Amino acid sequence: MRTKIIVLLSVLAGALLAWNLHTIFLRVPDEASQGAVFRVFYFHFPAAVTSFTLFFIAMFSGLVYLRNRDLRYDSAAAAINEVAFTFALITLITGMIWGRIIWGIWWAWDPRITSYFICLLMYFGYFMMRRAIDEPHRRARLSAVLSILASVDIVIVWKSIEWFRTQHPGPVLEIRGGGGMAPGMEAPLFWNVLVFLLLEAALVLVRMRQQLIQSEIESLRRYAHAF
Amino acid sequence: MPAVAIQGVWKYFGDYPALRDISFDVEPGSCLALLGRNGAGKTTLLRILAGLSRSSRGQITILGQDARAEATRRAVSVLGHGIGVYDELSAFENLQLFARLYGLTDPAKVANEWLERTNLNRVRDGLVREFSRGMRQRLAVARTFLHNPSLLLLDEPFTALDDRAIKMLQDLLRAALADGRTVIMSTHQLREALQLATDVALVNRGRLAFRGKRTPEMLEDPTWLYRHYGEA
Amino acid sequence: MKFLRQAWAVAAKDLRSEIRSKESINASVAFALVILLLFSFAFDPTSDQVREIAGGLLWLVFAFAGTLILNRSFARELVNDCLDALLASPVSGAQLFLGKTIANFVILMAVETLALPVFTVFYNVHWTQSIGLVFVVMLLGTWGLTVIGTLFSAMTVNLRLRELMLPMLVYPMMIPALMGAIQLSSVLVAGEPVGAENQIWFRLLVAFDVIFSLLALALVETVLVG
Numbered sequence: 001m002r003t004k005i006i007v008l009l010s011v012l013a014g015a016l017l018a019w020n021l022h023t024i025f026l027r028v029p030d031e032a033s034q035g036a037v038f039r040v041f042y043f044h045f046p047a048a049v050t051s052f053t054l055f056f057i058a059m060f061s062g063l064v065y066l067r068n069r070d071l072r073y074d075s076a077a078a079a080i081n082e083v084a085f086t087f088a089l090i091t092l093i094t095g096m097i098w099g100r101i102i103w104g105i106w107w108a109w110d111p112r113i114t115s116y117f118i119c120l121l122m123y124f125g126y127f128m129m130r131r132a133i134d135e136p137h138r139r140a141r142l143s144a145v146l147s148i149l150a151s152v153d154i155v156i157v158w159k160s161i162e163w164f165r166t167q168h169p170g171p172v173l174e175i176r177g178g179g180g181m182a183p184g185m186e187a188p189l190f191w192n193v194l195v196f197l198l199l200e201a202a203l204v205l206v207r208m209r210q211q212l213i214q215s216e217i218e219s220l221r222r223y224a225h226a227f
Numbered sequence: 228m229p230a231v232a233i234q235g236v237w238k239y240f241g242d243y244p245a246l247r248d249i250s251f252d253v254e255p256g257s258c259l260a261l262l263g264r265n266g267a268g269k270t271t272l273l274r275i276l277a278g279l280s281r282s283s284r285g286q287i288t289i290l291g292q293d294a295r296a297e298a299t300r301r302a303v304s305v306l307g308h309g310i311g312v313y314d315e316l317s318a319f320e321n322l323q324l325f326a327r328l329y330g331l332t333d334p335a336k337v338a339n340e341w342l343e344r345t346n347l348n349r350v351r352d353g354l355v356r357e358f359s360r361g362m363r364q365r366l367a368v369a370r371t372f373l374h375n376p377s378l379l380l381l382d383e384p385f386t387a388l389d390d391r392a393i394k395m396l397q398d399l400l401r402a403a404l405a406d407g408r409t410v411i412m413s414t415h416q417l418r419e420a421l422q423l424a425t426d427v428a429l430v431n432r433g434r435l436a437f438r439g440k441r442t443p444e445m446l447e448d449p450t451w452l453y454r455h456y457g458e459a
Numbered sequence: 460m461k462f463l464r465q466a467w468a469v470a471a472k473d474l475r476s477e478i479r480s481k482e483s484i485n486a487s488v489a490f491a492l493v494i495l496l497l498f499s500f501a502f503d504p505t506s507d508q509v510r511e512i513a514g515g516l517l518w519l520v521f522a523f524a525g526t527l528i529l530n531r532s533f534a535r536e537l538v539n540d541c542l543d544a545l546l547a548s549p550v551s552g553a554q555l556f557l558g559k560t561i562a563n564f565v566i567l568m569a570v571e572t573l574a575l576p577v578f579t580v581f582y583n584v585h586w587t588q589s590i591g592l593v594f595v596v597m598l599l600g601t602w603g604l605t606v607i608g609t610l611f612s613a614m615t616v617n618l619r620l621r622e623l624m625l626p627m628l629v630y631p632m633m634i635p636a637l638m639g640a641i642q643l644s645s646v647l648v649a650g651e652p653v654g655a656e657n658q659i660w661f662r663l664l665v666a667f668d669v670i671f672s673l674l675a676l677a678l679v680e681t682v683l684v685g
Contacts, residue, residue: 309540
């Protein structure tokens with residue numbers, strides 16, 4: 001059953017992606033001031049938005065674990081954080097590519113890049129801590145707490161860095177108070193957000209299944225040694 | 228009402244069941260000797276009773292309440308493998324600290340009183356890190372008894388005690404039991420423990436293998452239980 | 460009030476212990492001096508440029524030296540199984556945490572107060588007029604560092620690789636507090652008054668301190684006992 005869901009999500013994501021890529025590369029004209037490289041934004045923005053959201057979803061999953069002590073919620077939280085981390089990394093890399101072409105530098109210590117980097121460091125610590133704990137319930141408990149702290153801190157980091165002057169482009173979409181994009185250029189952006197969400201859901205399910213198998217192997221090993 | 232009521236307790240470490248469906252009661256004023264081989268689950272059970280760890284499944288009621296409740300912790304005393312006193316503080320400071328944490332009205336007076344009773348008043352201002360092993364053990368015993376606990380949880384208390392300390396602990400336990408307090412102690416020192424025990428429980432690989440009164444036969448032949456209910 | 464009394468009993472115990480052994484404080488002060496020395500090799504300590512980064516340098520020194528103290532905070536309770544004795548007592552996780560945080564705060568403030576004049580002399584910094592404000596920034600920033608560090612000390616107490624994990628986890632999380640403290644210190648080092656546009660950093664520090672203190676008090680029982 002679950003395999004079917006994973007396959008379905010992946011196929012849907014793949015199809016939408018193919019169609020969207022067609023639109024992005026062949027239909028949408030080059031942007032007025034930035035040229036062709038602007039297309040990176042079609043991947044950078046969805047990656048940023050979805051990864052950010054996933055970190056918070058993972059935090060809620062951890063909270064549910066603390067409430068009912070069901071290890072499946074911890075498994076979900078870890079899988080979601082892993083996928084979120086990957087897409088945060090994609091955000092950072094696509095941002096760097098864009099920055100290299102437009103500004104001529106790979107890295108600018110502006111607020112958003114810095115915030116994302118801090119976020120990556122915190123969750124790297126999260127994964128390191130998980131590896132250091134063998135006992136599943138203890139690992140789940142401390143991971144949930146760390147996830148809460150990290151999520152709250154991300155918000156604070158974000159806000160505090162906003163008070164710095166920024167070199168990062170201001171909000172582009174109208175909903176965020178920016179100048180808005182030309183009509184016809186916005187649609188592929190939101191389609192790509194959907195594509196990324198579907199892809200991420202599929203990846204989370206795959207990771208959760210891997211974790212389930214891993215923990216079964218571990219418990220079999222423990223039984224073999226104990227008795 | 229039993230002093231301790233354990234109902235269907237399981238404890239998992241990951242998928243490994245350290246305790247499996249443990250259920251028994253301990254009446255007030257009784258002294259339960261908790262027996263079992265190493266790794267049987269005695270320490271795990273005592274830690275859960277002490278509120279240091281949570282059971283995965285099941286109910287534990289201590290003096291009518293949850294093990295972690297503040298009122299419960301105030302009335303319970305725990306002596307584990309470590310002595311639970313600070314090396315950098317003096318004997319007096321240690322006892323005063325714990326008297327304060329347990330909310331006793333005159334911490335200094337209680338501390339002094341227990342230094343007398345455990346024969347440590349001559350070294351009251353010495354730092355624990357300079358104490359001999361026997362002195363550290365006696366201080367640990369003082370910490371255990373000073374707040375007049377209704378329930379004492381002792382994990383192998385006689386191990387590493389010299390004969391004078393053993394006698395001191397036995398006297399204190401007898402006095403506590405005569406006062407209606409409850410004692411649960413895990414032990415390998417069968418003879419010393421069985422002398423005091425009114426009840427016995429044997430844990431074997433996480434399961435409760437035996438629960439009953441301490442009989443004269445057990446006292447005469449301490450390994451009787453292991454041979455009948457334990458593993459070969 | 461009983462909450463504070465219990466917390467204070469724990470804090471007093473930690474402080475008494477530390478004053479007698481002086482292990483954390485000695486190591487921390489020595490470490491701070493070494494870092495101050497090492498920084499002087501990284502750039503020319505007499506140049507004007509130093510004035511610009513002095514605030515940052517100062518807080519890096521405090522953060523690094525602080526980690527030594529914070530690492531030991533809960534770890535020292537493992538000796539003789541004292542942590543179990545504390546957890547089995549009527550002291551709640553939150554009271555225990557608050558007591559330790561207060562003790563760590565006092566010790567770290569002591570280290571910083573010793574390091575500050577050395578820093579001032581080494582890097583030729585003038586801030587005698589604004590020393591009061593400098594102290595306020597130190598109090599706010601140090602509390603933020605201490606709350607986070609003590610909480611993570613509790614989280615990593617039984618972990619493998621504790622000494623490696625604690626800095627890895629703590630530094631990213633402290634960044635907002637460090638940022639606020641560094642910004643304010645830089646302004647004060649430059650001898651300028653703290654204007655309206657810098658008020659925001661005070662607000663950030665206070666907000667950080669309040670939010671994480673409350674969060675830590677709420678979460679520490681889960682961390683310690685489960």
